[in-house]
Amino acid sequence: MKRTIFRNQLLPWLLLAPQLAITFIFFLWPAGQAIRQSFLREDAFGIKSSFVGLANFRGLLDSAEYLNSLKVTAVFAVSVTVMSMGVALLLAVAVDRMLKSARVYTTLLVWPYAVAPAVAGILWWFIFNPTVGVMPYVLEVVGYDWNHISSKTDAMILVVIASAWKQISYNFLFFVAGLQAIPASMREAAAIDGAGPVRRFFDITFPLLSPTTFFLLVVNIVYAMFETFAVIDATTEGGPAQATNIMVYKVYFDGFIGQNIGSSAAQSVILMLIVITLTVIQFRYVEKRVEY
């Protein structure tokens, strides 16, 4: 690493100041507030608050609604991750086998990533809208009565598709890069060794792709758990009957709509702990190359 010597002791701090300020104002300070609030309870009018220890956390674990949210989040995160990574891998393998038009497809497939989550949510909300959408119409032809406003399953499917769709682009790019890093001779050797295309994929390509896959696994879980707020807000708002009320949406809902600051803060702290855990796992294992 190159070390630069600053004569002026103040200059380096000045250069860092804007970044430090942003980190402090938008991250550290709110995080600190959340932690503080999670140990407090406000009175009914929001005037006085008192220290209540772990009561907010205990309350959460006793709440059927919160436990439901945990379950919904798990189902949602796993579905989004599996779907976005599965589809992306399929597309990447297809593009990797193409020589001529690979660039065109890559460009097309990257577009969705540029779409804001809220816009993606509304887009899919329209496509699946029971009155004006095209999908319910198509599904009706095959005999399925789509209604994500009343059906819990339909609502979950809608938010999973809307969230996964956007992430496919991101995963696709990483998978394509990962595939191109595998020497062609490896697959050629396997072909001579008598492995057909499917075998080659599962015996050679997929294991060699595992560092990429693992990295994306963590990124996608984090995405599904924390960055899909706008998708939920634009489509189901957590409904029907809590069926899509994932943790991050519940934090917002209980805090801003329900005005239950203490409980909302405790939920934030739990989310923070989850992020930290995932990040640690990420750093621990991505460094040691997974699988080989």
Add this chain to the structure above:
Amino acid sequence: MASITLDNLGKIYPGGTRAVGDVNIDIADGEFIVLVGPSGCGKSTLLRMVAGLESITEGEVRIGDRVVNRIEPADRDIAMVFQNYALYPHMSVRQNLAYGLKNRRTPRAEIERRVTEAAEILQIGPFLDRKPRALSGGQRQRVAMGRAIVREPAAFLFDEPLSNLDAKLRVQMRLEIKELQRRLRTTSLYVTHDQLEAMTLADRLVVLNGGRVEQIGTPLEVYRKPASAFVAGFIGSPAMNLLDARAVPHLPGTAHAGTIGIRPEDLSIAANGPIEMEVTAVEELGAQRLVHGLTGGEAITITLPPDAPLSETLRLGFDRGNLHLFQRETGARIN
């Protein structure tokens, strides 16, 4: 075991690059053939067409008496050793060796037997449970060889398998490969750009230039009677002197020649020899001395014993039987 026949083989890559053309080679059962030529002359392309990794655009490849043009690599009964070894990094050495057999549903006991045997031949027994990344370059090379021999294929294909090794190991592995092939008697097609490797390994050499065959013959035939000026300059180290006949018009026995070739070791100091050489540089190789210079404006090199007296100009003589004469335009041999 099988013979291999390349019949008018040619390759044009999509995009129109012609990499190989008009190649005819008959490889006998058990023969060790080396394809040699400068970088980009189409050696790998040719080998990969035999392996089935590259489509054949012209002509035919036959292994045994089967035309294999449309047959998958797996079903051609060949094994290939790649330049970068292409070992599967996530599998142990044992799994690497067994993979091809497992895919062919070889019984477990048979796999075990062949892996143990190959490991013994190649002395990689102690590493069987290691991953390739925990091996040295030479050991990886052996594993790559092992992966080929456990299959007991009709033919081995090698694409510059030694070029990633250091010079000393290369010489050692070269001997081992030759030894192994002699023992197994498996038909082999071996690609290299190293003419020394080619000379020492080959039963017969195929010299390629620009995708075409310049000469096929035993190493000695090719060395003694190069079919063209290109082969003459490529085979042999130090390289043969190739002089433009117009620069040395007075040389005896060179009528009609466009290019005159004479190997540095076939030149000697002679008081009234026909060549006058102006010395420009001397390389001491220990056992001998390489003297570089000019005659009639053409570069010329001579090997001399280390104690030979040197002066600024030398008079050189040669035996007429050692002259190689080539046509000016085509480079073809005329004597």
